[in-house]
Amino acid sequence: xxxxxxxxxxxxxxxxxxxxxxxxxxxxxxxxxxxxxxxxxxxxxxxxxxxxxxxxxxxxxxxxxxxxxxxxxxxxxxxxxxxxxxxxxxxxxxxxxxxxxxxxxxxxxxxxxxxxxxxxxxxxxxxxxxxxxxxxxxxxxxxxxxxxxxxxxxxxxxxxxxxxxxxxxxxxxxxxxxxxxxxxxxxxxxxxxxxxxxxxxxxxxxxxxxxxxxxxxxxxxxxxxxxxxxxxxxxxxxxxxxxxxxxxxxxxxxxxxxxxxxxxxxxxxxxxxxxxxxxxxxxxxxxxxxxxxxxxxxxxxxxxxxxxxxxxxxxxxxxxxxxxxxxxxxxxxxxxxxxxxxxxxxxxxxxxxxxxxxxxxxxxxxxxxxxxxxxxxxxxxxxxxxxxxxxxxxxxxxxxxxxxxxxxxxxxxxxxxxxxxxxxxxxxxxxxxxxxxxxxxxxxxxxxxxxxxxxxxxxxxxxxxxxxxxxxxxxxxxxxxxxxxxxxxxxxx
Amino acid sequence: xxxxxxxxxxxxxxxxxxxxxxxxxxxxxxxxxxxxxxxxxxxxxxxxxxxxxxxxxxxxxxxxxxxxxxxxxxxxxxxxxxxxxxxxxxxxxxxxxxxxxxxxxxxxxxxxxxxxxxxxxxxxxxxxxxxxxxxxxxxxxxxxxxxxxxxxxxxxxxxxxxxxxxxxxxxxxxxxxxxxxxxxxxxxxxxxxxxxxxxxxxxxxxxxxxxxxxxxxxxxxxxxxxxxxxxxxxxxxxxxxxxxxxxxxxxxxxxxxxxxxxxxxxxxxxxxxxxxxxxxxxxxxxxxxxxxxxxxxxxxxxxxxxxxxxxxxxxxxxxxxxxxxxxxxxxxxxxxxxxxxxxxx
Numbered sequence: 001x002x003x004x005x006x007x008x009x010x011x012x013x014x015x016x017x018x019x020x021x022x023x024x025x026x027x028x029x030x031x032x033x034x035x036x037x038x039x040x041x042x043x044x045x046x047x048x049x050x051x052x053x054x055x056x057x058x059x060x061x062x063x064x065x066x067x068x069x070x071x072x073x074x075x076x077x078x079x080x081x082x083x084x085x086x087x088x089x090x091x092x093x094x095x096x097x098x099x100x101x102x103x104x105x106x107x108x109x110x111x112x113x114x115x116x117x118x119x120x121x122x123x124x125x126x127x128x129x130x131x132x133x134x135x136x137x138x139x140x141x142x143x144x145x146x147x148x149x150x151x152x153x154x155x156x157x158x159x160x161x162x163x164x165x166x167x168x169x170x171x172x173x174x175x176x177x178x179x180x181x182x183x184x185x186x187x188x189x190x191x192x193x194x195x196x197x198x199x200x201x202x203x204x205x206x207x208x209x210x211x212x213x214x215x216x217x218x219x220x221x222x223x224x225x226x227x228x229x230x231x232x233x234x235x236x237x238x239x240x241x242x243x244x245x246x247x248x249x250x251x252x253x254x255x256x257x258x259x260x261x262x263x264x265x266x267x268x269x270x271x272x273x274x275x276x277x278x279x280x281x282x283x284x285x286x287x288x289x290x291x292x293x294x295x296x297x298x299x300x301x302x303x304x305x306x307x308x309x310x311x312x313x314x315x316x317x318x319x320x321x322x323x324x325x326x327x328x329x330x331x332x333x334x335x336x337x338x339x340x341x342x343x344x345x346x347x348x349x350x351x352x353x354x355x356x357x358x359x360x361x362x363x364x365x366x367x368x369x370x371x372x373x374x375x376x377x378x379x380x381x382x383x384x385x386x387x388x389x390x391x392x393x394x395x396x397x398x399x400x401x402x403x404x405x406x407x408x409x410x411x412x413x414x415x416x417x418x419x420x421x422x423x424x425x426x427x428x429x430x431x432x433x434x435x436x437x438x439x440x441x442x443x444x445x446x447x448x449x450x451x452x453x454x455x456x457x458x459x460x461x462x463x464x465x466x467x468x469x470x471x472x473x474x475x476x477x478x479x480x481x482x483x484x485x486x487x488x489x490x491x492x493x
Numbered sequence: 494x495x496x497x498x499x500x501x502x503x504x505x506x507x508x509x510x511x512x513x514x515x516x517x518x519x520x521x522x523x524x525x526x527x528x529x530x531x532x533x534x535x536x537x538x539x540x541x542x543x544x545x546x547x548x549x550x551x552x553x554x555x556x557x558x559x560x561x562x563x564x565x566x567x568x569x570x571x572x573x574x575x576x577x578x579x580x581x582x583x584x585x586x587x588x589x590x591x592x593x594x595x596x597x598x599x600x601x602x603x604x605x606x607x608x609x610x611x612x613x614x615x616x617x618x619x620x621x622x623x624x625x626x627x628x629x630x631x632x633x634x635x636x637x638x639x640x641x642x643x644x645x646x647x648x649x650x651x652x653x654x655x656x657x658x659x660x661x662x663x664x665x666x667x668x669x670x671x672x673x674x675x676x677x678x679x680x681x682x683x684x685x686x687x688x689x690x691x692x693x694x695x696x697x698x699x700x701x702x703x704x705x706x707x708x709x710x711x712x713x714x715x716x717x718x719x720x721x722x723x724x725x726x727x728x729x730x731x732x733x734x735x736x737x738x739x740x741x742x743x744x745x746x747x748x749x750x751x752x753x754x755x756x757x758x759x760x761x762x763x764x765x766x767x768x769x770x771x772x773x774x775x776x777x778x779x780x781x782x783x784x785x786x787x788x789x790x791x792x793x794x795x796x797x798x799x800x801x802x803x804x805x806x807x808x809x810x811x812x813x814x815x816x817x818x819x820x821x822x823x824x825x826x827x828x829x830x831x832x833x834x835x836x837x838x
Binding site: 315316318319427428429430431432433434435436437438440441442443444445446452454457458459460461462 | 497501502504505587591592594595599600603604606607610611614615617618619620621622624625684751752755758759760762763766767770
């Protein structure tokens, strides 16, 4: 019975198949309601809690049951579902389907299927009514100016949020089911004629090629899309803000939304996308540029400062003034652990505080910061467990880390910071220089959906003057280099 | 669109050759020309400019020509030896400046690891980085050299013709080897190979395009050498007998005054490692051209890197000056590879 691929004519047999596949009646969530609709019998199949009962009662059950006894007698059995759609049911989003797997996937996703006696076609209607979170404020991408809306877990709501901003006929939404037995609904959003078809095809193929049997989050979809799984830096830009997702679309990027994840992924992306924030565009260009430079400075301090400290103290003390050097050596001489270990432990302690503050329940977050600040800061210095200058270095470096806009990027750079710390301790500025050039080479060699991660700077590509600096609005006319050119999208040579 | 992308690929490739040429000009100048011509070595380095232009012209003539296996193997060998020279100079420089207390073998292994990791990222990444640094590097080097001109020890902007005209002529001949990176232009950019036949069939830029970039790179090297000649002073330059000493642009024993020198040395280390990575990656590509089977599992890089490491280890025992004496001779096989007409692919 379970081998049937399409619906059969007898209603009872179809319901038996669906019952068997869904495990009813043991599975208490399965709702199967048989009722008389005019001259023939019909049934509704849905999952309790996923559908809106009110919507089904008022728009499907009541109108169908109100049909006169002989209504639809003259209709051919195969046309009965279509007849009910035409004369009774008043729900707009609907599809006619006969494949049992597709019908089941829709029913499990919160839609309901209407089946009729003698008809091998079911009508699947969007009656989703499950509980969902309301639109809230962004948790990670805070802005001072600009909109304060963020995505929620419902993919439909997220698409609506984007559509409200991008009111263009070219905006296209494609739904893709990713995964093996347990499907996750993903949506590809792009502007027809702006986004590159080859890139759309590449992303679609990578998501469809996934066969994992567990629900996918946007982080897992990101890993499906990316080209360099061993890289420390993200190759797709992630946002929880609809306005930023809309700007990705306008640039020619493809936005991927995942059901159940309050984030959108923009691909292809460049490394410069990871350094931009929505605030840059909300402010005048001078302010945006200045803030961007501050963030970059913070990023450099975060990555290099602890390593530089170790390198200078261990290998290049001539770079410091004798007074400062004496003071540092004096305080370091009282610390019982080697300099490298001291710096490593302090850096890890900072990450520990950061993680604890993040994971602690809201009310305790502040307490964690105060306690750890007091214990690991003041007390550690007065007990001669760490030197005061190192504490300043680690704090300044941590502060720089908070300037990095993307959370994923900041974690990647934390690992890079530890690499530079080790290099600085082992080989001073020599090892740090070699490591830097290796990492830069690796970065320049990376690609995101076949588009270089360091473009448009290297290799050269046409671009808006909004890369490291942000120039005035009047210069910002071009689409991103990975998008189609205007002449191509309008069909001109 | 495709033509623009192809042009961008060639721009990055030409920048790579230009950067390597600049590095070689500086290293050969400081290594071979300074002992011969002392403060006039920078004058000899100017001879590298026409050599680079000539090499770029010759390389452009041979672009798109099918490379036979013996030629590809010779190309790989020359590029490997070039990488050995660069890494030997890197070890000398670092050992004399940045990391005085470390064992030379450790410095060597770190330098080789750095260059090999750079090459591992692929020719595309290296070329893009060289292109990305095309303004930043000359600016940094220029700024730091400007700082050096303010030092009281500077010999003045117009150093004398140290060793006389015959020695200067020999130095000029040595500098001809700086055009060796033009060999990288004989190999198509890896992005174009990956993009397929259409990209490879797109028109390539003319010889002036490559010549300009190589000459600009060489000019940067000459300016750095000028800084060495100016800042070191005639007497101190004559007293500097080791190669590593001569590679240092600013010499200062004063506390904190060495900051600019340290930064400049870091910059030198990065650029030399990058150039060594470029030559190593070029050698890998040449080996891949010689045999398709080497492409699997990056065997080409392994085969290119192993002799380089062995040679460097041997030099660490017998002295790195061997690389310095042999380097000017690399110009001969390079010239042989660049000359002659071949069969179009």
